[in-house]
Amino acid sequence: MKSKTVLAGNLNFLNLADLLQLLGTNGVTGILRVTSPYANEQGLIHIVNGNPANASCGSLAGIDAVYALFGWTEGEFDFTRDRVDIAKVIQKSRMEIILDGLRMLDDGLIEKLGPTSFDKISLDSSGASTSVPIIRGPLVDYMYVVDEEEFIEGQQIVQEGKHGGWIWVILEGTVDIIKETPQGPLTILKLTDGSFIGSIASFLMQSNARSASVRAASNVQLGVLDSQRLAKEFARISSEFRGFVLSLNKRLTQVTEWATELWQKNNALDAFIKGRTPLIQQGENEDKMFTVSRGEAFIVRKTDDGYVPLATLYEGDFFGRVPFLDMGHEPYSASVFASENLKATLMESDKLEDEHERLSATFKNFIKNTATCISVTTRVACEFQKRISQAGQKKSPDNVSASINRK
Amino acid sequence: MAIFNLKKREIECKIVYYGPGRCGKTTNLEYIFKTFKKQVSGEMVSINTEGDRTLFFDFLPMGLGKIKGCDVRVQLYTVPGQVQYQSTRKLVLKGVDGIVFVADSLEVRREKNLLSLKDLQENLRDYEMNIFKMPLVMQYNKRDLAQQGIPLMTVEKMERDLNRQLKVPAFQASAVTGQGVGVSLKECLMLTLQSLQKQFQWAK
Numbered sequence: 001m002k003s004k005t006v007l008a009g010n011l012n013f014l015n016l017a018d019l020l021q022l023l024g025t026n027g028v029t030g031i032l033r034v035t036s037p038y039a040n041e042q043g044l045i046h047i048v049n050g051n052p053a054n055a056s057c058g059s060l061a062g063i064d065a066v067y068a069l070f071g072w073t074e075g076e077f078d079f080t081r082d083r084v085d086i087a088k089v090i091q092k093s094r095m096e097i098i099l100d101g102l103r104m105l106d107d108g109l110i111e112k113l114g115p116t117s118f119d120k121i122s123l124d125s126s127g128a129s130t131s132v133p134i135i136r137g138p139l140v141d142y143m144y145v146v147d148e149e150e151f152i153e154g155q156q157i158v159q160e161g162k163h164g165g166w167i168w169v170i171l172e173g174t175v176d177i178i179k180e181t182p183q184g185p186l187t188i189l190k191l192t193d194g195s196f197i198g199s200i201a202s203f204l205m206q207s208n209a210r211s212a213s214v215r216a217a218s219n220v221q222l223g224v225l226d227s228q229r230l231a232k233e234f235a236r237i238s239s240e241f242r243g244f245v246l247s248l249n250k251r252l253t254q255v256t257e258w259a260t261e262l263w264q265k266n267n268a269l270d271a272f273i274k275g276r277t278p279l280i281q282q283g284e285n286e287d288k289m290f291t292v293s294r295g296e297a298f299i300v301r302k303t304d305d306g307y308v309p310l311a312t313l314y315e316g317d318f319f320g321r322v323p324f325l326d327m328g329h330e331p332y333s334a335s336v337f338a339s340e341n342l343k344a345t346l347m348e349s350d351k352l353e354d355e356h357e358r359l360s361a362t363f364k365n366f367i368k369n370t371a372t373c374i375s376v377t378t379r380v381a382c383e384f385q386k387r388i389s390q391a392g393q394k395k396s397p398d399n400v401s402a403s404i405n406r407k
Numbered sequence: 408m409a410i411f412n413l414k415k416r417e418i419e420c421k422i423v424y425y426g427p428g429r430c431g432k433t434t435n436l437e438y439i440f441k442t443f444k445k446q447v448s449g450e451m452v453s454i455n456t457e458g459d460r461t462l463f464f465d466f467l468p469m470g471l472g473k474i475k476g477c478d479v480r481v482q483l484y485t486v487p488g489q490v491q492y493q494s495t496r497k498l499v500l501k502g503v504d505g506i507v508f509v510a511d512s513l514e515v516r517r518e519k520n521l522l523s524l525k526d527l528q529e530n531l532r533d534y535e536m537n538i539f540k541m542p543l544v545m546q547y548n549k550r551d552l553a554q555q556g557i558p559l560m561t562v563e564k565m566e567r568d569l570n571r572q573l574k575v576p577a578f579q580a581s582a583v584t585g586q587g588v589g590v591s592l593k594e595c596l597m598l599t600l601q602s603l604q605k606q607f608q609w610a611k
Contacts, residue, residue: 096452
């Protein structure tokens with residue numbers, strides 16, 4: 001039988017949802033093949049008279065495979081017109097699959113393949129001239145904005161190390177997040193509309209030192225958040241959830257610190273994980289959440305350029321899969337190593353999820369934005385690690401840490 | 408922009424029910440689905456999103472005539488209001504031909520209505536559509552609650568809040584009883600078809 005490709009293109013231009021609709025309205029029969037640079041195997045969807053009949057993607061088959069493919073936002077597709085002699089495994093209607101698939105994608109139930117595809121993140125993969133990613137936040141809930149402040153380009157908004165408790169949301173404009181290092185200032189991230197400046201830790205009675213400097217990269221309009229209202233909400237949530245939020249916040253600070261270290265070409269990973277086997281292996285299907293009750297745990301991502309240290313967790317910190325957040329760490333994208341004396345207790349992640357659901361939009365946004373920052377900062381750290389390993393490969397291994405990493 | 412299905416000689420157009428969460432979009436569609444069962448083709452697809460449901464079904468309005476010899480098939484959608492459902496909302500709003508904005512008459516929801524309308528305008532703008540040119544109908548829902556002594560906004564106030572600039576047809580409704588649901592849809596269909604007719608004239 002003759003079969004040939006009748007339609008091909010880029011998923012960036014026409015995503016799976018559009019594609020399925022297009023093939024559906026035309027009532028065609030054939031095989032849709034999807035490939036992604038971030039997946040080893042291709043995905044196949046068999047289509048009969050415009051409706052998906054069966055699919056496969058890696059080890060998945062049927063409807064689960066179709067859903068998984070919604071996470072492939074980058075890649076290529078081609079459609080081959082062909083007779084399909086395959087049992088109709090998928091019973092759901094086309095539109096239901098599309099709507100449900102996108103819903104799951106938005107809910108974070110489907111893993112997005114590719115460089116963290118949050119809004120407007122541009123990471124230069126060439127390594128040498130790492131461009132700074134920009135993080136855009138969710139829609140601002142103006143009801144929490146009590147005052148507006150303007151800063152002109154170049155003006156300092158927050159100074160690293162100084163104490164302060166304000167939390168802002170960016171209404172318009174872009175700011176640089178800057179870490180001071182012995183080798184000069186390093187712009188780690190840029191934040192733009194909808195992102196938050198400031199930390200949850202300022203709700204605690206203890207004074208809060210700013211962990212990084214913030215400077216206006218353009219003329220910026222900031223909304224001062226009603227911190228009293230947020231603090232009240234913070235006080236109302238359960239101590240478990242409070243611990244989780246604080247730990248999340250600590251993790252962002254830690255990832256930022258490590259990224260800064262890596263930029264200075266220090267990778268002290270040796271001390272970090274020496275002689276240990278991971279508690280949770282990267283990519284493992286671990287769906288539980290734990291708290292550290294004694295000892296320490298280390299979050300490490302394995303990349304082609306070596307291990308990248310991300311965070312050290314202490315008593316009270318959580319690790320594992322957070323059902324309602326994607327921060328680009330364990331279990332899918334990082335490993336957890338434990339110190340010998342580590343004791344961890346199981347957390348009731350359902351309860352946390354319930355509680356998260358009940359939070360105000362602004363609080364949820366804040367948490368989500370923190371997770372996005374963690375995920376993106378992690379990518380930045382990986383880029384820095386890549387530079388270390390590339391530099392190490394080019395020159396003689398004068399850089400001790402680089403040689404350790406190549407092991 | 409409506410889709411021509413040459414195979415079936417049909418024009419598919421898309422009408423979206425927009426509005427703040429829990430304002431009665433879903434109730435509207437459920438009522439239509441129940442009442443106009445004969446004109447509905449296929450099943451109602453219901454997707455549970457957090458705090459709300461996204462509904463979708465095909466609807467064949469009768470007696471609306473043909474455009475260029477093609478039947479008109481309408482797809483009715485509700486949109487998930489929550490911010491995080493960006494992909495879903497994008498898909499639903501893509502190529503939308505007409506909108507019913509369902510506003511909540513409860514006094515306490517006033518701000519939610521305003522935000523949602525603003526949100527609609529922004530979302531449309533992302534697709535380079537203009538809310539002023541879009542076939543749009545306002546529906547002030549939950550009017551029946553006045554009988555139970557729940558404080559509602561007056562229609563005048565809602566007009567002022569939401570419809571001062573838009574000046575689109577507005578209806579009072581109670582989606583639970585079905586009152587006003589039919590007329591809102593019918594008006595929206597009319598406007599949509601008129602605008603489609605106009606677009607096709609242009610294309611000629």
